[in-house]
Amino acid sequence: MNPSPMPVSAVGANALRTITLEVFRFRPEQDPLPSWQTYQVPCREEWVVLDALNYIKDHLDGSLSYRWSCHMAVCGSCGMMINGKPILSCKAFVRDFPDHIRVEPLGNLTVIRDLVVKQERLLANLSAVKSWLIPKTPAAADEPYRQTPVQLDQYRHLSMCINCLLCYAACPQVALNEGYLGPAALALAHRYNLDSRDGGTFERMQATASADGIWECSFVGECSEVCPKHVDPAGAIQQMKLASSLDWFARRLGLGERS
Amino acid sequence: MQTFHADVIIVGAGGAGLSAGIAVAEQDPSLRVALVSKVYPMRSHTVAAEGGAAAVIRAPDTLEDHFRDTVSGGDWLCDQDAVDLFVAEAPKALTRLEHWGCPWSRAEDGRVQVRSFGGMKNERTWFAADKSGFHILHTLFQTSQRFPSIQRFDEVYALDLLVAEGAVGGLTGLSMQTGEAMVLLAPSVIIATGGAGRVFPFTTNGAIKTGDGMAMAYRAGVALKDIEFMQYHPTGLPGTGILITEGARGEGGILVNKDGYRYLQDYNLGPPDPWPRRKAMEMGPRDRLSQAFWHEQKKGRTIKTSAGDDVVHLDIRKLGEKFIDERLPMVRELSRAYVGVDPVVAPIPVRPVVHYTMGGIDTNIDTATDLAGLYAAGECACVSINGANRLGSNSLTEILVFGTRAGLQAADRARSQVDRPATNWDAQIQASFGKVSGLMARTAGNESIVGLRGQLHGLMEGAAGIYREDAPLRAACAEIAGLRRRYRELAISDHSKVFNTQLFQALELGAMLEIGEAMVHSALARRESRGAHQRLDFPQRDDVQFLHHSIARSGGQDAPSIEHKPVNISRWPPGERVYGGAAK
Secondary structure, three states: OOOOOOOHHHHOOOOOEEEEEEEEEOOOOOOOOOEEEEEEEEEOOOOEHHHHHHHHHHHHOOOOOOOOOOOOOOOOOOEEEEOOEEEEOOOOEHHHOOOEEEEEOOOOOOEEEOOEEOOHHHHHHHHHOOOOOOEOOOOOOOOOOOOOHHHHHHHHHHHHOOOOOHHHHHOHHHHHOOOOOOHHHHHHHHHHHOOOOEOOHHHHHHHHOOOOOHHHOOOOOHHHHHOOOOOOHHHHHHHHHHHHHHHHHHHHOOOOOOO | OEEEEOOEEEEOOOHHHHHHHHHHHHHOOOOOEEEEEOOOHHHOHHHHOOOOEEOOOOOOOOHHHHHHHHHHHOOOOOOHHHHHHHHHHHHHHHHHHHHOOOOOOEOOOOOEOEEOOOOOOOOOEEOOOOOHHHHHHHHHHHHHOOOOOEEEEEOEEEEEEEEEOOEEEEEEEEEOOOOOEEEEEOOEEEEOOOOOHHHOOOEOOOOOOOOHHHHHHHHOOOOEEOOOOEEEEEEEOOOOOOEOOOHHHHOOOEEEOOOOOOHHHHOOOOOOOOOOOOOOHHHOOHHHHHHHHHHHHHOOOOEEOOOOOEEEEEEOHHHOHHHHHHHOHHHHHHHHHHHOOOOOOOOEEEEEEEEEEOOEEEOOOOOEOOOEOEEEOOOOEEOOOOOOOOOOOHHHHHHHHHHHHHHHHHHHHHHHOOOOOOOOOHHHHHHHHHHHHHHHHOOOOOEOHHHHHHHHHHHHHHHOOOEEOHHHHHHHHHHHHHHHHHHOOEOOOOOOOOOOHHHHHHHHHHHHHHHHHHHHHHHHHOOOOEOOEEEOOOOOOOHHHHOEEEEEEEEOOEEEEEEEEEOOOOOOOOOOOOOHHHOO
16 A cells, blocks of 8 residues: 655645654564664644654554544543653644654553553552542532532642553652552542542552552652643652551551541 | 453443443442443543533523523524433532532532533533543543443444344454454443544544444444534634633633624624623624634635634633633643643634534434434434534533433343343354454555545535535535445555554544445535534525434445434424524
8 A cells, every 4th residue: 555645735835844753663463572663754843743653654654553532632542752751742742852753652561562552550550549539428419519619729630630651651660569559540549538528548548558559659759740730649649658657656546547 | 252241331431431331330230331442431532521511500590591592502403302301410410420529610618610601591511620521531430440340341442233133232343452353242232432523624523533333323224313413613723623612702702803803793693792791792602603703714804824724813811810720721721732822911823623513323312222222322322402503511411411311221121131032143243353354354455544534524624514505515425425435445554453553543434434424415405504504505494394303324335315303392492593682
């Protein structure tokens, strides 16, 4: 099949800049080892790296595989390592990069093929930490709970997690300990802990304060650095460590459980 | 090949599919739910909805107002019994979501806050800043994890329904991660796969919204209802088509042309002041605003961007930085990132963009199709509450109300079918996987995915855009038939099993061609102008001949047939849609 010629309308008549995209390739059925493949891509000024990948897919090499959908940094599908850093490819503007861009699958996660990685670890950990509301008091049938804007602000930033796994790719502990729950799952656990409607902190602690939970975090803080939604998982984990310690002391002093 | 048995299969794990799954699990934990999606649930396009969800919460708003806004907004093509049910269930659905932890924006006293959307008489839209769809989806997904009876089949592409003796019995699918063939069997199947905006070239819809579920039902003989009605949202960013929420106008943003003039006052939406006010000017319905843009463009009063796009300006500067950051943070984030404009200091360039598929799989008020055991809910379905033009913030509520309803209906049927005799599905299974292996085996062909898709896009935009007329629609019908023939000669270059995205693009293209063909045929047959369907050659609404639903049935490899079905007008006879100064 011949690749279609580049339609002028797709790239615009002016402001083209040709970049070299060096892309990680791995097809398990035919490649014993991963390799690098380079493509020359004519880019428009406003393009993101994802647009360049779509150009490759449509016009240069239909076999390149990667995930994407929304193209507006909210579905969390298209995280990749771009020049060594985890980033959403739909938010990585070509204009912010040099003429040579290297694209790899997210770090610390098993590669399925090309730029596609396994995501089951996050999914399993979200369940493990019980990232859902465990009501403090039963809800009235047709009446919403009251929650003031101040109470909402307590956890609102943590609820912004799009599950994109950039923090897993950035975290050294995720690499070292396969069982570690990881930044996003712990941050979402804390999101519910801090919700005025929730009473599940102690229940979640069975996972979050376990050997694979918050104490594994060495507070490098890379997770918060790379988060595209400013969730600050590192901050959440430090808060949980503090709360967990206070809980431990409270129980030693015979004051009962805090939750 | 792997075979799984379930009681209820749900295809699609966005807002409607997750609502359905939770409803089944809550009602009867002994029923096995198979939740099948070509993406992980949190990637579903519900995630991109911004502005909010409509439900009557307090005086002066009433269910009657919500009913009337919806029916007039839909240009009387809505089924009124369905709208009555919808507005009554809406507050319960949103309250349920609140009980599951959805971070709705709040008033100082802790009550849920509401705001205005286009075509609304009262403030009615519940919102979670301007990331309402994102929060709704994640709340539903996180809540769904509580239920062990819901088994997820993430990244499984549904291929074909299995049908015998007028009833559905399951479906075939492919694991995207391994390429393995899968068969799922159940007496109830719910389709909740979203709309088909990707049939058009310039859309707010994510890459996944290719209409696969609609096409799957259509191929199985289920009709597509009112599929000619495609909503253009008036404010998308040029280039990417990224949506700027109607909330921006609801909070007081204005639209101006190249002369800085609020042009909507020239299109029966004025007078411009006082502003903001409901059901007028920038708070008119989406169809009217997108049509006004089209006329401004013809008059040469739009603005040309450096990339050559025609735009108008959405100006929210008056709201101020603090308010924008609190109520419209995503508008600011998206504008800065994708058009390099900070809306605090400069107006945002916007233009109409394909946004929402009003039509879809024909269902009754209970989400049931005329194929026993098959249900549909959300954007892929047409109940119909949206008629000829959906009101902003009705769709997020729709996925909750009708997703839940589909779950309950499907559960009832599953329980009634426990003693059903086994069916031999071998022939259908072989035929379904045979299509895939045929595509995979074809090594030579002159047709490419990008080539056929590009031509389909050109035809849809050219013939079925904001304004339509006979000759281009006729031509598009013929040309799409040609594209479908050529599609049968499509060859792909990737023949591997593991995460073969080229194969799935090819399958999606097949679905888009079928849906696109149904759209242009339905648009050709509707010789009137109503809501989002505007004919230059038939500029008036014609209730005598066309106050009915279009029913498109697949002709297999041939053209679809277009039939009719009555609209349920239970209590409010058709009237004039009034916005602007005369609106009440």
